[in-house]
Each structure stands twice: as C-alpha cells, then as structure tokens.
Amino acid sequence: LPKDDKRDSFEVLFRSTYDRVLAYALRRTDPSEAEDVVAETYAVAWRRFDVIPPEPLPWLYAVARRTMANTRRSGRRRAELTAKLAAQLVPSTASELDPSEQLEEAAIMQAALRALKDSDRESLMLVAWDGLDNHAAGLVIGVSAAAFAVRLHRARRRLEAEIQRLTPKQKDDVGMEER
Amino acid sequence: VSERDPLIQKLAEMNPVPLALVEGASTSPAANRALADAVAGRRVPRRRTLTVALACTLVGALAAAVTFVALSDRSPATAAELLKEMAAIAAAGDAPDISGRYLYTRTVAEQLSTSDEEGGAWSVILPIVEETWIAPDGSGRIRSVTGQPIFPGPRDEDRWERAGEPGFPFGVADNTFTAGMLTYEDVSSLPTDPSELLAVLGAQVIDDDPPRDVAVFLRIGAILGRGDASPQLRAALYRVASELPGIELVGETIDPLGRQGVGVSMWYGAAGANVRVLMVFDDQTSALLAQEQFLLQRASWIDAEPGSRVSFVAFSASQRVMTTIDLSSVRLSSANPLGGVFHGTRGR
Numbered sequence: 220l221p222k223d224d225k226r227d228s229f230e231v232l233f234r235s236t237y238d239r240v241l242a243y244a245l246r247r248t249d250p251s252e253a254e255d256v257v258a259e260t261y262a263v264a265w266r267r268f269d270v271i272p273p274e275p276l277p278w279l280y281a282v283a284r285r286t287m288a289n290t291r292r293s294g295r296r297r298a299e300l301t302a303k304l305a306a307q308l309v310p311s312t313a314s315e316l317d318p319s320e321q322l323e324e325a326a327i328m329q330a331a332l333r334a335l336k337d338s339d340r341e342s343l344m345l346v347a348w349d350g351l352d353n354h355a356a357g358l359v360i361g362v363s364a365a366a367f368a369v370r371l372h373r374a375r376r377r378l379e380a381e382i383q384r385l386t387p388k389q390k391d392d393v394g395m396e397e398r
Numbered sequence: 399v400s401e402r403d404p405l406i407q408k409l410a411e412m413n414p415v416p417l418a419l420v421e422g423a424s425t426s427p428a429a430n431r432a433l434a435d436a437v438a439g440r441r442v443p444r445r446r447t448l449t450v451a452l453a454c455t456l457v458g459a460l461a462a463a464v465t466f467v468a469l470s471d472r473s474p475a476t477a478a479e480l481l482k483e484m485a486a487i488a489a490a491g492d493a494p495d496i497s498g499r500y501l502y503t504r505t506v507a508e509q510l511s512t513s514d515e516e517g518g519a520w521s522v523i524l525p526i527v528e529e530t531w532i533a534p535d536g537s538g539r540i541r542s543v544t545g546q547p548i549f550p551g552p553r554d555e556d557r558w559e560r561a562g563e564p565g566f567p568f569g570v571a572d573n574t575f576t577a578g579m580l581t582y583e584d585v586s587s588l589p590t591d592p593s594e595l596l597a598v599l600g601a602q603v604i605d606d607d608p609p610r611d612v613a614v615f616l617r618i619g620a621i622l623g624r625g626d627a628s629p630q631l632r633a634a635l636y637r638v639a640s641e642l643p644g645i646e647l648v649g650e651t652i653d654p655l656g657r658q659g660v661g662v663s664m665w666y667g668a669a670g671a672n673v674r675v676l677m678v679f680d681d682q683t684s685a686l687l688a689q690e691q692f693l694l695q696r697a698s699w700i701d702a703e704p705g706s707r708v709s710f711v712a713f714s715a716s717q718r719v720m721t722t723i724d725l726s727s728v729r730l731s732s733a734n735p736l737g738g739v740f741h742g743t744r745g746r
Contacts, residue, residue, distance in 0.1 A: 226437055233433050237424035238417060245415040258432040265436040323543060326506065326527040328412055330545035347409035379405055387543070387570040 229268055232275060233261060239349075240279050246348050248287055259286045277358035280349065284341075284359060331381035339374035346371060477647035477662045480681075481640035487684040488632035494625065498718030500531040500538060501582075501626055506655060508548070510691070510709035512699050513561065519699035520557035523548040523709065524566060531722040534584065535577040539722040542571050550708065551701025574722065585621055590630040592637040599638065611642050612666045612675060619677050622686035625716025632684065653678040653688040654710045671697030673708070688712040 240260055244253035260283045264271060272278055332340055338360075345356040357367035423429060434440075505528050512521045525545035532538040547566045549555040558564070589595050596614070603613040618635045621627055627635065639645065639662070648661030659678040666673060672694040678687045690710040693702050702708060 229437060230433065233429075233436070234424045237429050237432075238420045238422075241423050242415045242417055242420045245420070246413070254428055254432075258435060261432055261436040262439075265439070323527050324408075325412055326525065326543050326545060328409065329525070330543075333546045343406070343409060347406050348413045348415070350410075375403070375405060378409075382405075385543070385569060387541070387572065 225268060229265055232264070232271070236275060236279055237261075239276060240283055243280050243349055244283055244287070246344060252287075256283050256286045274355070277351070277355045280345075280351075280359045281361070327382060327385045330385050331378055334381045335374065335377055338370070339377055342367070342371045342374040343378060477645040478640040480647055480660060480662060480679075481636045481645070484679055484681070484684040485633040485636035485640065487682075488636055489629050491629045491632065491684065493628055495718050496626070498720050500533050500719050500722060501624065502529065502531050502715070502717050502719045503624060503713070504529045504715035505623070505711050506714050507711040508654075508707075508709055509711075510700075513558075513564075514699070515557060515561045517560045518553075518557050520554040520561070521550055521700035521702075521708070522554060522558065522566065523550060531719065532580050532582050533577075534582050536580045536582050537575055537577040538580050538582075539572070539574045540580075541573075542567075544568050544571070549701075550706070553701035585624065585627050585631060588621075588627075588631055588634075590628070590634045592634050592641070595631075595634045596638045596641070608666045608668065608673075608675075611644055612664050615639060615642055615645070615664050615675060615677070616689070619686060619689045623689070623711070623713040623716075625685070625713065626718070636684070648676060651676075651678055653712055654690065654707075655688070655712045655714065657687050659687045665694060668697075671695040671699075686713060 237257070241253060241257050244256040244260075247253075248256065260279055263282050263286075264275075264279060332343070335343075341360065342356070345351045345359060346353075349356075351359065352364075353367045353371065354364040356371070357364045360367070362370070507526050507528065509524045509526055510521055511524065512519055524547055526542055528540065528542040530538065530540050544567045546568065549558065589598060599614045599617050600610060602617060603610050608616070618639050622632065622635055642664065644664045646663050648663050651659060651661040653659055657678075657680070660681045661676050661678045663674050663676040665675070674692045674694055676690045676692065678690070679685065680687055688710055691708050693700060693704060693706055693708050695704050700708060
C-alpha cells in the first residue's frame with residue numbers, strides 16, 4: 220500500500236478497535252499500565268499491518284496479552300495485578316439483588332476468581348467480559364475453538380467449585396431442595 | 399458453555415470495565431497520541447497517569463487511584479465549607495429508625511495489617527465483607543467473608559515467607575454472642591454541642607498514633623459509618639470535623655464501591671511515611687460512604703507505590719432489625735444469587 224493509504228486504513232482500524240482493546244487491557248491491569256499496553260499494541264499493529272487478519276480484534280488482544288505478559292515479567296507480581304482486578308469487581312449492571320447483597324456476591328466471586336489459575340481465569344474473562352466466542356477466544360490464546368471449549372468448560376467447573384466452597388451455607392438452600 | 403450459562407452470565411454482569419465505560423476513548427488525547435506514536439514508529443514512552451478525559455469515564459477502584467493523583471491543594475477553608483454544608487444537610491435529615499432490637503451494619507473493606515518481624519516489617523491486605531448485628535445488651539452476631547490475602551508488593555510476600563508463612567483468616571466466619579459479649583456503643587449519649595463533642599472525642603484518643611486530630615477524624619468516620627446517629631449528632635460531628643486543622647478538600651471522587659461522592663482528607667506520618675486518610679461523603683444525603691487510606695511515600699513497612707490505596711472500609715448498609723436472622727438468606731429464597739434464576743417466593 221502507498222504510505223498515505225496505509226496510514227488511512229490503519230487509522231480506521233485504530234479508531235474502530237481502540238475502545239475494545241483499551242477495555243481488554245483495563246480488565247487485566249491498572250489504568251496507567253493499560254494505556255501503555257494499548258499504545259504498544261498499536262505500535263506492533265502498525266509494524267505488522269500487512270499480517271493483521273480481516274477480523275482484527277483477537278489478533279490485537281493477543282498482542283496486548285503478550286505485551287502485558289512481558290511487562291509483568293519485568294516487575295510486578297501476579298498477586299498485585301489480580302488484586303487490582305478483584306478490587307474492581309463490583310456488579311456493573313442492575314439486578315434484582317440489593318446493592319449490599321451484590322457486594323457479597325462480588326466478594327465471593329472475586330475470591331473464587333483469584334483462587335483460579337491464570338489460564339482458567341483468562342478463559343473465563345475472554346468469554347464473560349470480552350464477549351468472545353470459542354473461535355475468537357481460541358485465536359487470542361493460540362488454540363483451536365474445540366480446544367478452547369474444553370479449557371473453558373474446565374475453568375467454569377473450577378470456578379463453580381470455588382464459589383461453592385466460599386458461599387456460606389444457608390438454611391434456605393435446604394428449603395429449595397425440598398420443593 | 400452457552401451464552402445463557404447462568405454462571406458465565408453472572409460473571410459477565412460483574413464486568414469491571416463494560417464497554418460503555420470506554421466509549422469515546424478512541425478519540426481521546428491519549429488515543430491520538432498513541433496513533434501518532436504508532437505511525438511514526440516512535441517507541442512508546444512509559445506514562446504514569448491517565449489523561450483526565452479517560453479517567454472521568456472509569457469507575458470505582460479503577461478511578462480511585464487516578465482521582466487521588468489529582469487531589470487539589472485547595473485551602474482547608476473549602477473543606478470546612480463542604481463539611482458545614484454536610485452538617486446542614488444532616489441536621490435537616492430524618493431521625494434514624496430505632497425500632498429494631500439490633501443495629502445491623504454491613505461493610506466492605508480491605509483491611510491493612512502490618513507485622514513487625516525481625517527480618518523486616520511486612521504488610522498484607524485482607525478483603526472482607528462483614529455484617530454485624532449488635533443489641534444494646536451486647537448480644538448479637540458477626541458474620542464475615544474474607545477473601546484471599548493481597549500482598550502489596552513482592553517484598554511483603556518475601557518477608558511473610560521468611561516469617562514462616564503465618565496463616566490469615568479466610569472464608570466465612572459466623573458467630574453469635576450472648577449478652578455482654580459484644581460492646582454496644584450508645585451514641586445517643588454523645589453531646590450534640592460541637593465543642594463538648596470535640597472534648598469527648600478528644601478524650602477518647604488514647605495515644606498519639608495516629609495524632610489526635612487524625613484520630614478524631616477517624617472516630618467521626620466510625621460513628622457516621624454506623625448510620626444510627628441522630629440528625630443533631632450527625633450535624634455536630636460534621637461541625638467538629640470542619641474545625642479540625644489539616645483537613646483538605648479532595649472534591650468529587652468515587653468510593654471503592656463505585657459510588658459518586660465528595661472527599662475530604664487529612665494526612666499524618668505513620669512510621670516514617672505519610673499516609674492520607676480520605677473520607678467520601680454523599681453530598682446529597684451527607685451519608686459517609688467510605689473511609690480510605692493512601693500511602694504517600696515509600697515505607698519500610700509496606701512494599702507499595704506512593705499514591706496507592708492501602709486500605710478502605712465502605713459502609714454499604716445500616717438499619718435496625720428485630721432479629722439476627724440472615725437478611726441475605728431471606729432474599730436468597732426469591733433470587734438465587736449465582737444461578738440468576740427466579741425460584742418463586744418463600745413458603746410456596
């Protein structure tokens with residue numbers, strides 16, 4: 220492509236994906252680092268513009284993911300990052316539960332998520348937060364859709380087990396079984 | 399796993415960064431800079447703060463750190479004015495419901511605890527959701543859910559390991575107490591004249607750590623957080639706070655639970671490092687939403703970046719209730735929290 224055309228096409232890609240890539244990074248790291256990760260991701264995207272597939276998001280997420288992995292190796296501890304992630308974990312959409320109850324739910328969910336392995340947590344986040352299907356999520360972490368489905372299934376089961384372990388036993392649980 | 403999988407759905411509802419939050423970010427100054435850097439092949443510089451435009455779109459804990467950086471240096475008079483406004487709103491408020499036998503409160507917190515070992519002091523943060531039911535006779539119930547410990551930094555974790563990896567509370571603790579086992583503080587006996595109140599609160603400060611004014615500030619927060627003070631007492635507490643030397647206005651901020659509020663802070667020296675205490679109020683109702691503490695300098699007792707929040711307590715519920723029956727279990731009968739499925743009403 221001529222230079223100006225490349226620049227224009229890149230800007231279209233940039234403007235149409237930036238919000239999502241930023242959200243992807245913000246879900247996994249703190250705001251100041253997220254901004255750097257996104258900038259680095261697009262720096263790579265510009266250099267490798269010719270290999271970006273027609274559906275660019277999984278490719279961009281994969282680059283962001285590697286960038287974050289490099290940053291983490293260079294300093295911070297995983298515990299710190301997952302702590303930040305969990306601190307942000309407050310219900311964002313309306314539900315029938317009252318706010319204080321949502322918070323307890325969130326506390327259990329955050330503890331459960333924290334207890335998972337990184338790879339399990341990432342599988343769940345790609346689907347639940349980033350809204351990807353098995354095919355796209357597989358592209359991000361470099362496995363087939365079928366292999367991702369298996370990973371997700373396992374991660375889901377482990378999350379459920381953690382939640383059960385952490386959830387206080389309620390008298391009403393018995394009542395519900397009796398019905 | 400289908401899209402309708404209730405567990406995945408529940409997790410999706412807790413998305414910390416829904417797309418709506420970053421809408422428009424692609425044309426922010428930060429984005430324009432990233433675009434220009436990318437096409438120019440410039441090496442991406444490390445930036446330590448987000449642009450204000452973006453920061454405004456973020457919620458909760460995410461925003462707390464950013465907002466904190468933007469703390470204003472406005473004069474204490476402005477903080478005093480804000481607190482006097484709060485006093486006026488509080489004075490006009492309704493009297494608290496005192497019909498129930500127990501005072502029920504729920505807090506969501508990250509508690510900082512520091513241990514001074516021979517190999518060096520270290521800190522750990524414990525996330526905890528706590529519910530208490532306390533009756534005037536000292537009977538009641540305390541139920542808490544504690545999450546995994548968070549080490550502020552690698553040094554804290556190393557020192558914890560060297561200290562023999564002492565355990566932390568984890569999971570659910572639920573205990574009931576008979577009369578006299580808990581201490582019920584009767585705030586209705588506190589004076590509502592600001593200078594008398596200051597004398598009483600000041601007399602309750604036992605040592606100088608933190609300093610007296612900060613200790614009074616924290617005490618005021620603890621009483622306001624209970625939610626059962628009379629309008630007159632609440633107004634007096636705000637007036638006392640407005641007279642404390644060292645109060646600073648933080649302005650609009652967001653509490654750890656993502657609630658919009660206004661902040662007032664004070665700082666003090668804690669074992670060689672300054673710590674800022676922030677109180678976040680709802681400026682419509684004057685309710686205290688949260689109390690937070692931020693580290694301002696590198697410290698020997700915690701491995702955290704200056705500016706990071708090291709603890710908070712957010713007040714999420716307060717009411718009088720007749721029994722110590724689990725409020726959430728009553729509601730669980732109509733809404734299964736993790737299945738997201740409506741199961742019909744109790745007694746069906």
